[in-house]
Amino acid sequence: MSTENQAVIHVHRDDVGARMGMWLFLLSEFLLFGGLFLMYSVYRYNHQHDFHVAAEGMNVFLGTANTLILLTSSLTMALAIAAMQKGNKILSLTLQIITFLFGVAFLVNKFFEWRAEFRAGNYPGSPILTAKPSGQILYYGLYYTMVGLHGVHVIVGMTIIAFMIRFTIKGIINKDNYVKLENAGLYWHLVDIIWIFLFPLFYLIT
Amino acid sequence: MSNSSIALDGNGKLPSYLIDQGKHKGILAWLLSTDHKRIAILYMIGVLSFFAVGVSLGFLIRLELLTPEGTIVSAQAYNELFTLHGVIMIFIVVIPAIPGIFGNFFLPIMIGAKDVAFPRLNLLSWYLYIIGGTMILLSMVLPGGAADTGWTFYIPYSVRTGTNMVFTLSAVFILGFSSILTGMNFLTTIHRMRAPGMGWFKMPLFAWSLYATGWIQLLATPIVGITLLLVIIERVFGVGLFDPTLGGDPMLFQHMFWMYSHPAVYIIIVPAMGVISEIIPVFAHRTIFGYKFIAYSSIAIAVFGSMVWAHHMFAVGLSNNAEFIFSLLTFLVAIPSAIKVFNWTATLYKGSIELEAPMLYALAFIFLFSIGGLTGIIQGALNVDIYLTDTYFIVGHIHYVIFGGTGMALFAALHYWLPKMFGRMYNKKVAKVAFWHIFVGFNILYFPFLIMGWLGMPRRSYHYLPRFQIYHVIATVGSWVLVAGLLIMFINLLRSLRYGKIITENNIWGGESLEWKVQTPPIAENFEEIPVVTAAPYEYKENDEPVLEKEEIV
Amino acid sequence: MEENKTLTKHSPGYGIYILVWLALVTLTALTAAVAGISFGKFSIVVALIIAMVKSYLVLSEFMHLKFEMKAFRVFVVVAILFFLLLIVLLFQNYSYY
Numbered sequence A: 001m002s003t004e005n006q007a008v009i010h011v012h013r014d015d016v017g018a019r020m021g022m023w024l025f026l027l028s029e030f031l032l033f034g035g036l037f038l039m040y041s042v043y044r045y046n047h048q049h050d051f052h053v054a055a056e057g058m059n060v061f062l063g064t065a066n067t068l069i070l071l072t073s074s075l076t077m078a079l080a081i082a083a084m085q086k087g088n089k090i091l092s093l094t095l096q097i098i099t100f101l102f103g104v105a106f107l108v109n110k111f112f113e114w115r116a117e118f119r120a121g122n123y124p125g126s127p128i129l130t131a132k133p134s135g136q137i138l139y140y141g142l143y144y145t146m147v148g149l150h151g152v153h154v155i156v157g158m159t160i161i162a163f164m165i166r167f168t169i170k171g172i173i174n175k176d177n178y179v180k181l182e183n184a185g186l187y188w189h190l191v192d193i194i195w196i197f198l199f200p201l202f203y204l205i206t
Numbered sequence B: 001m002s003n004s005s006i007a008l009d010g011n012g013k014l015p016s017y018l019i020d021q022g023k024h025k026g027i028l029a030w031l032l033s034t035d036h037k038r039i040a041i042l043y044m045i046g047v048l049s050f051f052a053v054g055v056s057l058g059f060l061i062r063l064e065l066l067t068p069e070g071t072i073v074s075a076q077a078y079n080e081l082f083t084l085h086g087v088i089m090i091f092i093v094v095i096p097a098i099p100g101i102f103g104n105f106f107l108p109i110m111i112g113a114k115d116v117a118f119p120r121l122n123l124l125s126w127y128l129y130i131i132g133g134t135m136i137l138l139s140m141v142l143p144g145g146a147a148d149t150g151w152t153f154y155i156p157y158s159v160r161t162g163t164n165m166v167f168t169l170s171a172v173f174i175l176g177f178s179s180i181l182t183g184m185n186f187l188t189t190i191h192r193m194r195a196p197g198m199g200w201f202k203m204p205l206f207a208w209s210l211y212a213t214g215w216i217q218l219l220a221t222p223i224v225g226i227t228l229l230l231v232i233i234e235r236v237f238g239v240g241l242f243d244p245t246l247g248g249d250p251m252l253f254q255h256m257f258w259m260y261s262h263p264a265v266y267i268i269i270v271p272a273m274g275v276i277s278e279i280i281p282v283f284a285h286r287t288i289f290g291y292k293f294i295a296y297s298s299i300a301i302a303v304f305g306s307m308v309w310a311h312h313m314f315a316v317g318l319s320n321n322a323e324f325i326f327s328l329l330t331f332l333v334a335i336p337s338a339i340k341v342f343n344w345t346a347t348l349y350k351g352s353i354e355l356e357a358p359m360l361y362a363l364a365f366i367f368l369f370s371i372g373g374l375t376g377i378i379q380g381a382l383n384v385d386i387y388l389t390d391t392y393f394i395v396g397h398i399h400y401v402i403f404g405g406t407g408m409a410l411f412a413a414l415h416y417w418l419p420k421m422f423g424r425m426y427n428k429k430v431a432k433v434a435f436w437h438i439f440v441g442f443n444i445l446y447f448p449f450l451i452m453g454w455l456g457m458p459r460r461s462y463h464y465l466p467r468f469q470i471y472h473v474i475a476t477v478g479s480w481v482l483v484a485g486l487l488i489m490f491i492n493l494l495r496s497l498r499y500g501k502i503i504t505e506n507n508i509w510g511g512e513s514l515e516w517k518v519q520t521p522p523i524a525e526n527f528e529e530i531p532v533v534t535a536a537p538y539e540y541k542e543n544d545e546p547v548l549e550k551e552e553i554v
Numbered sequence C: 001m002e003e004n005k006t007l008t009k010h011s012p013g014y015g016i017y018i019l020v021w022l023a024l025v026t027l028t029a030l031t032a033a034v035a036g037i038s039f040g041k042f043s044i045v046v047a048l049i050i051a052m053v054k055s056y057l058v059l060s061e062f063m064h065l066k067f068e069m070k071a072f073r074v075f076v077v078v079a080i081l082f083f084l085l086l087i088v089l090l091f092q093n094y095s096y097y
C-alpha cells in the first residue's frame, strides 16, 4: 500500500547528517572524559586538602599559555572554515596549517611541563610521589591520565587536520563541499572545551 | 496494493544483494562491502561463531560442576572458563547480536532507506568487532592464560592477577568502540534517512527499540571504556587511581563499571523487545496493542535504566541513602518492561494465533523473560539481595533474562527473518522439534540455579557442598538437552540456506512493515525507488484472516 | 525535519569569531586572576561557571550549534543531563555516610 506513488528524490549527500554523526560521536567522547571527571570529583571530594597542596606544584604559567594556545587554535580553525565557505582556499589552507602548528606548540609545552614534573620526581611509582599522602598521589594520577588522554586527543585532532590540509590542497574539500573540514573543526573544538575544564581543575585550585 | 514493479513477476526477479555486483568478486566482495545487508551477514557469521564458542565453554563449566570436587579441569582453568564464558556471551554475543545482524539488515529497509547513514563506518564497526573478538580468543592461547577475574573485572584482583588482563581489557575496549559506532550510525540513520511520510510514529517498533538502544550505546559505553582503560593504565603505569594501597577506591571502580554494565543489559534486551513487538502482531494477526506505550517505554527504559546501577553493589557497603535510592529506582525500572509484557499479552488476547517457529520463540521470550524480570525484582529488594547476591540465584537470573530474553529473541528473529534474507525456508517441523528441546532443556538447566542459589550455593565456585550436587547434576543434564536443541536448530537453519524450499513471495508471514514489501531476497539498494509511506506499521484488520497480500500472490 | 539536505547556509563574517575569541581570552584572564582570591568553597564554583560560559561560547559560536537544527541542541542537553544525573546519583553514596 505504500510503495505505489513514489517520489523521486535525489539525495546525493547529506551534510546535516554528516555533522549529526560527528556531534553524536563527540557526545560519546564527552562521556569518555566524563568518567574521568566523575572520578576527579569523588577523589577531590575525599581529599580536598591534598589536592590543594599538590596543585601548588603546577606550573600555572605554562597552563595558562596552553589555554591561550588552544583557544587561539580554535579561532583559526573556525576562521579556516569561514574562509572555505567564502571560497578563499589559500587563506583557509594557511589557517589550517596555523591551527596544526598551534597543536604542535601545545604538545611542546606539555613536554616541558611533564619533563619538569618527572625531574622533580613526581611520576607514577616514583619513591618521592609514593611517599606523599594518598590524596596527592591520586591528584597526580588524575593529572597524568586526564591530561595524557587529552594529549592523545590533541594528536588525533592534529592528524585529522593534517588530512584536511591534504584534502584542501587536492580540492576534495572546496567551496561547495567542506563538511569534512567542518567535522574536523568540531573535533578540534571539543578538544579545546575539555581543556577549558581541565585547566581550572588542575592549575587553579590552590 | 503491493510493490507492483518488483513483485509482479515472481521469477523474473532483479539480482539480489547476494549476487556480487561491485568491482570485487568472491570473498572480497563481502569483506569490503559497505552494503548494510552484507555487513549484517558478516555480523551473523561472527556472532553465531562466537556463540558456539561461548556455549561450548558453558557446557564445559557444567561438566566440571557434576561433582563437588574437581572433575575435568583445574581450579585455575575453571576461573578462566567462567570468565571467558561471561566475556564472550556478554560483550561479543548478546550486545552486538540483534543490532548487528537484524538492525543492520532491516533498520534501513523498515524506514525506507537505501542504506545506513555511514556505510563505511558500519564496515569499520564490524572489523573492530572481529578484532576484539579474536583478541579474546587469542587471550586463551597466549602465555599467561585467559583472564580469570570474572567478566566484571573487579579490582584489586584485576590489577594483581598474572593473566592476560591488558589484552582482554583492550579487546573489550575495542568492542565498546565498535558498539558506539553502531549506535551513532543508527541514530543518524533514524534521524536523517526515513522515507517521505515515515513519521516517528509510523516507524516499526523495532526501529524505536534500536533508537533507544543507540542512545545507551552512545552515552554509557564510553564510561566503561574509560574504566577499563584505567585498569590497563593501572597495570602498566601504576598511577594509583585503582590501587587501594595508593589511595585508589575499589568501590569507585564498581560504580563506574556498573554505570555502563547495568544500562548494557538494556542494550541487550531492548532490541530483543523490539523483535518481539514485530513478531507478536504478525502471528496474532492483530494490530499491536498500545503502540505508543511500547515506543515510549523503550525510551523510559533507557532513562530509568541509567539510574539503577548500584543495585549490583548492595553488599559492598554503600551509604544508607544510596542503598535506599537505588533500591527504589530499581523497582521503578521494572514498570516500563512490565508495560511491554502487558501490551504483548493484550495483543495476543482474541488474536488468531499461528504457532509458527518465530511465534513459539517469541512466546518463550515472554515467559522466560517474565521469570527473569520477577527474580530481578526480588533481588532489587535491598535486604533480600544482601542474602542473594553472589549466589547461583544471580546466575539463574542472568540466564533467564539474557538467554531467555535476548537469546530467545535472537532465535525468534532468525526464524522470522532468515527466509527473507536468503529466500529459502527452513524445515518448519524440525524447527519446532528444536524449539521444544531448547525450551525444556533451558528450564531443566537454569531453574535449579534459582533453587540452589536460594539455598545458598555460591556463584563462581569450583568446590561446593555435597548437598548441592543433586541440583548441579539436574542442571548438567539440562545443558545436554539444551545443546542438543541448539544443534538441531542451527543445522536446520544452515541446511535451509542450501536445500530449503525457495521462496518467491515478498511477504512470507503476512507482515505489514516495509521489509515485507521488497523483493525476497532484497535487491542491492533495497528499493528501486524510495517509497512514500502512508500507513502505520501494524494495520491489520482486527483479527483478520491471513492478510490481503497473501491472497494476491495466490 | 525536512530542511536543506546539502550545503550549509550562512557564513558568518570573520569579525564575530574574533570577538568571541577576545571574550574567551578575557574570561581566561579572569579565571586565572580570581583564582588568587580565596572564595573558600566557592572558588571551584566560580572557576566552573567561567569554564561553562567559555564552553558555551565555543559550542554555540565556533561549533555553530546556534545555526544547527534543534535536534542537535537537544542531543547536547541530553548528554549533559545524563552526566549530571550520574554525578548526582554517585554522590548519594559519597556524600552521605
Ligand code: HEM
Pocket (backbone or CB within 6 Å): B055, B058, B059, B061, B062, B082, B083, B085, B086, B089, B090, B093, B094, B150, B151, B152, B395, B398, B399, B402, B403, B406, B407, B459, B460, B461, B479, B482, B483
Ligand atoms: C548452553 C548454554 C549455557 C550454559 C551451559 C551456561 C552455563 C553457565 C554457568 C554454569 C555459569 C555459572 C558460572 C559460575 O558462576 O560458576 C554461567 C554464567 C554466566 N553465563 Fe552462561 N551458560 C549458557 C549460556 C549463556 C548465554 C546465552 C549467556 C548470555 C546471553 C550467558 C551469560 C552468562 C553470564 C553473564 C554468566 C555470569 C558469568 C560470571 O558470573 O562471571 N550464558 N553460565
Ligand SMILES: [Cu+2]
Pocket (backbone or CB within 6 Å): B261, B262, B265, B308, B309, B311, B312
Ligand atoms: Cu542491573
